[in-house]
Amino acid sequence: MTKKWVKRFLISDAIVLLLLAVPLVYAATEAPTGYDNLTNGFTTQGQFDLDLATFDGREEIDDGLGPLYNAQACSECHQTPVVGSVSQITELRVGRIDPFSLVFTDRPGGSLINDRAIDASIQETVAGADNAFDFRASLNTLGDGFIEALPDSFFTNAQAAQPAGMKGQIIRVPVLEAPGTTRIARFGWKNQHASLLSFSADAYVNEMGITSPLQPTENTSNGVSVAAFDHVADPEEAATPANPFGPDVEFFARFMRATKPPPRGPITADVTAGQTIFSSIGCQRCHVPSATTSPVGTSFNGGKFVVTAALGDKIIHPYSDFMLHDVGTGDGIVQNGGQSTLFKLRTPPLWGLRAKSRLMHDTVSFTRNDAILRHTNEAEPVIQNYINLSTTQKNQLISFINSL
Numbered sequence: 148m149t150k151k152w153v154k155r156f157l158i159s160d161a162i163v164l165l166l167l168a169v170p171l172v173y174a175a176t177e178a179p180t181g182y183d184n185l186t187n188g189f190t191t192q193g194q195f196d197l198d199l200a201t202f203d204g205r206e207e208i209d210d211g212l213g214p215l216y217n218a219q220a221c222s223e224c225h226q227t228p229v230v231g232s233v234s235q236i237t238e239l240r241v242g243r244i245d246p247f248s249l250v251f252t253d254r255p256g257g258s259l260i261n262d263r264a265i266d267a268s269i270q271e272t273v274a275g276a277d278n279a280f281d282f283r284a285s286l287n288t289l290g291d292g293f294i295e296a297l298p299d300s301f302f303t304n305a306q307a308a309q310p311a312g313m314k315g316q317i318i319r320v321p322v323l324e325a326p327g328t329t330r331i332a333r334f335g336w337k338n339q340h341a342s343l344l345s346f347s348a349d350a351y352v353n354e355m356g357i358t359s360p361l362q363p364t365e366n367t368s369n370g371v372s373v374a375a376f377d378h379v380a381d382p383e384e385a386a387t388p389a390n391p392f393g394p395d396v397e398f399f400a401r402f403m404r405a406t407k408p409p410p411r412g413p414i415t416a417d418v419t420a421g422q423t424i425f426s427s428i429g430c431q432r433c434h435v436p437s438a439t440t441s442p443v444g445t446s447f448n449g450g451k452f453v454v455t456a457a458l459g460d461k462i463i464h465p466y467s468d469f470m471l472h473d474v475g476t477g478d479g480i481v482q483n484g485g486q487s488t489l490f491k492l493r494t495p496p497l498w499g500l501r502a503k504s505r506l507m508h509d510t511v512s513f514t515r516n517d518a519i520l521r522h523t524n525e526a527e528p529v530i531q532n533y534i535n536l537s538t539t540q541k542n543q544l545i546s547f548i549n550s551l
Contacts, residue, residue, distance in 0.1 A: 175439045178293055178461040180410040182229045182502075188457035189292060189405035198402035201395055203230050206355050208265055211383025214376040215261035215271060215366050216356040221399060224285035224354065228502050231289045231406050235505050237282035238262075238354070240480045244279050244489070251279070251481040251489050255370025258480050259353055266376050269368040281478035282509045283336050287499045290408030294333055294469065294496075295343050295447070296440040296458045302331050305468040309432050313525045315470025316491060318484045323348060323361040324392055325449020333469040336508055337482045338493050342448045344392055347399035351384065359384035359393035408463055409499030412550040421547025424540055428532035433494045433525075434466040466497035466551060475523030476507060500551045515545045 179187050186195035203222040206212040217238055218224055224236040239260040243252045254277055264270045273280065306314050318338055319329040323345040332338035340346040348361035358365060358381040365373060365381060384393035425431060443459035446452070470493065477490030484491075492508055505513065512518040522530050536544070 175460045175462050178463045179407050181407045186405045187407045195405050198398045201398040202402045211357045211379040213265040213356040214373040216263050217354045225288055233287045234285050236285045240281050241273050241277040242279040242480050256367040269373050271368050279479035284510045288403045289406045292404030292458050293440050293463045296454045298441045299331055301438050305435050315468050315472050322448045324451045328449035336492050343400040343403050347396045357384055358382040359396045360386045361392050412501050417543045417546040418550045421543035424544045425547055429529040433468050434497055435468045437464050467494045473524045474526040497551045501549050515548055
């Protein structure tokens with residue numbers, strides 16, 4: 148073999164080795180959307196239907212319902228226009244704020260007031276010492292599997308792109324299924340959770356009063372134990388070999404991971420013009436239009452969640468940065484983010500907004516214009532830009548919002 152051919156073989160081998168050392172990069176594709184009760188591919192359609200039925204299933208006292216609760220099924224709070232989406236349902240949060248220091252103190256039993264009880268003698272009520280009150284709307288869960296699959300870089304890049312005075316607050320929260328693990332929060336009005344298993348267990352105990360391995364302790368009634376009224380031993384949703392965090396908790400999480408994000412409505416000329424205005428006046432700084440999920444095979448939540456082909460390398464359009472901001476509508480409640488979060492709320496994703504008749508976190512705004520004008524503080528420069536628009540431009544912007 149000549150020196151020339153030896154050289155060619157060596158170069159060829161080097162190229163092959165170099166290619167083998169470089170990880171495969173898949174081109175991101177658009178995530179499927181739809182209000183169609185069809186799986187996004189995370190599970191089979193048959194499994195999706197079974198998990199939807201569990202999400203839609205009604206809990207009774209013999210199942211462990213209560214003693215304190217707000218609803219008897221997940222779908223009571225998530226069903227407009229299909230199971231898993233938004234609704235008109237709210238929950239009541241209360242607390243205590245020192246009028247001079249503005250320091251928040253949790254009330255006995257925590258900030259959540261359960262609206263229902265299996266016995267009238269333990270019904271929760273608001274106390275005279277409570278001086279912070281607010282409603283919180285149920286949140287859309289469709290497409291949440293894609294949100295769970297977002298990498299840390301989405302949050303840090305979005306924050307870095309925001310101007311001074313408008314930067315969102317990132318908080319890290321415990322992942323209940325992986326003790327000792329924290330992750331950037333993204334679920335709940337106060338960013339209480341980063342994982343759908345944690346979120347499911349939290350909702351099960353807080354909204355239906357059903358305990359599980361991840362949330363084994365019943366809520367109290369204004370700080371007083373309700374054990375005497377509890378008909379089923381805790382944890383009521385017991386672990387099994389196949390489902391160590393409780394079957395229903397895992398089914399709820401699997402259902403949400405398999406849902407499609409809300410679809411867009413018709414795209415008209417006004418919608419297209421409104422989208423340009425939305426960006427030009429600064430709305431996109433917090434209501435970030437697009438995000439790309441982590442690559443297939445990425446492991447999160449202490450290894451309890453691995454991004455599958457159905458969720459990985461997908462482009463989504465949630466119109467949110469999923470961070471905490473003070474836009475003047477905060478509820479005055481502190482949960483897991485510390486005193487700095489007192490008047491902050493998570494930027495609500497705008498996808499699915501066209502299915503909502505009651506707006507903002509407290510559901511007390513009824514027109515899109517009113518909801519926009521409630522924004523102040525961090526959002527003040529953007530709202531001034533909105534105010535200065537012509538009537539035609541405002542209508543185009545609202546046409547765009549109504550297409551989401």
